[in-house]
Amino acid sequence: MVTAKSDNLSASLEDYLEAILNLASKSNFAHSKDIAKLLGVSMSSVTGASRVLKKKGLANYKPYNCVTLTESGRAAAAEIARKHNILKSFFVNVLGIETDIAQQTACKAEHTLGPEIIERLLCFIEFVTQSSKNGCDWADEFQKFCNKKNQNV
Amino acid sequence: MVTAKSDNLSASLEDYLEAILNLASKSNFAHSKDIAKLLGVSMSSVTGASRVLKKKGLANYKPYNCVTLTESGRAAAAEIARKHNILKSFFVNVLGIETDIAQQTACKAEHTLGPEIIERLLCFIEFVTQSSKNGCDWADEFQKFCNKKNQNV
DNA sequence: TGACAAAGTTAGGCGAAACTAACTATATTA
DNA sequence: TAATATAGTTAGTTTCGCCTAACTTTGTCA
Known part of the structure; x- marks a missing residue:
């Protein structure tokens, strides 16, 4: 390694x-x-x-x-940045959160979520992306679900 | 209120x-x-x-x-506990994370995730639960997707 | 009831992370 | 090239959250 x-x-x-x-x-x-x-x-x-x-x-x-x-500084920083991007992508593309809030929250959460969660989230993003290509757009369906729910409130 | x-x-x-x-x-x-x-x-x-x-x-x-x-102490604590439970439920039931890790991570993340994210996560859990009742078991499909991916590694 | 154990508090200290104010180095430009 | 503006550092302080060690209170039981 x-x-x-x-x-x-x-x-x-x-x-x-x-x-x-x-x-x-x-x-x-x-x-x-x-x-x-x-x-x-x-x-x-x-x-x-x-x-x-x-x-x-x-x-x-x-x-x-x-x-x-340094070399190892770059490696460490890259790992953190990777976490950040995965989180932000999840917030924006799956949950449909506003970019600013997603950005800010990713900044904080990147320090508290361990590798198990991060890798699973990445997997989940891929899963959602993949299935949207197969005609089943979950992110979209989820947005509709949210909107309907908010109307009822 | x-x-x-x-x-x-x-x-x-x-x-x-x-x-x-x-x-x-x-x-x-x-x-x-x-x-x-x-x-x-x-x-x-x-x-x-x-x-x-x-x-x-x-x-x-x-x-x-x-x-x-006190009364307001209880209210504040209940809010925190609610965040905790939503997070844990998301980790376990949607992402399929091991209970222990989910528990520990929820403890940390509950302090950093704002209401927008938490409410969306709750919504997402409901969404997944609901669709599993309608015959489309996302959590299960996701697990299969993960397993397949891990095999390829 | 008095001695002892368990529970809880106080005092003092440490490290991390930030700040302000005062100082120093570097760069620009007249 | 000397004056000055900008960038960066140092020293000293504060706040937070935790610790250990020594002390006090409370409760138990012989």
């Missing part, structure tokens, strides 16, 4: 990791200021987190330089 | 509330020792939490006495 699962990360550190991954998607590095803005946190908090991530071998950090992810 | 939603509760306080509700379901009161055991926490932590819950008007607490919930 190459994917060095660096576990034992707090929800907060996972957020920093994910933020860096996203910001670095084009440029390969992330500015403290942008991380701070993205996470709604002060710059000094970013400095603190960067030091911790460095100590854990997940980020390359030198004072007054941009932050980059 | 009677349900005095006392929000702004930390995940931790919600856990205490839920624990007290569960322990008090028969006797109407909860011993510190039992709360501590249920939550895997020291008794002094329970004392601290009890004081906070009292200050928030959610629990009746007097040193060296059992803890009971």
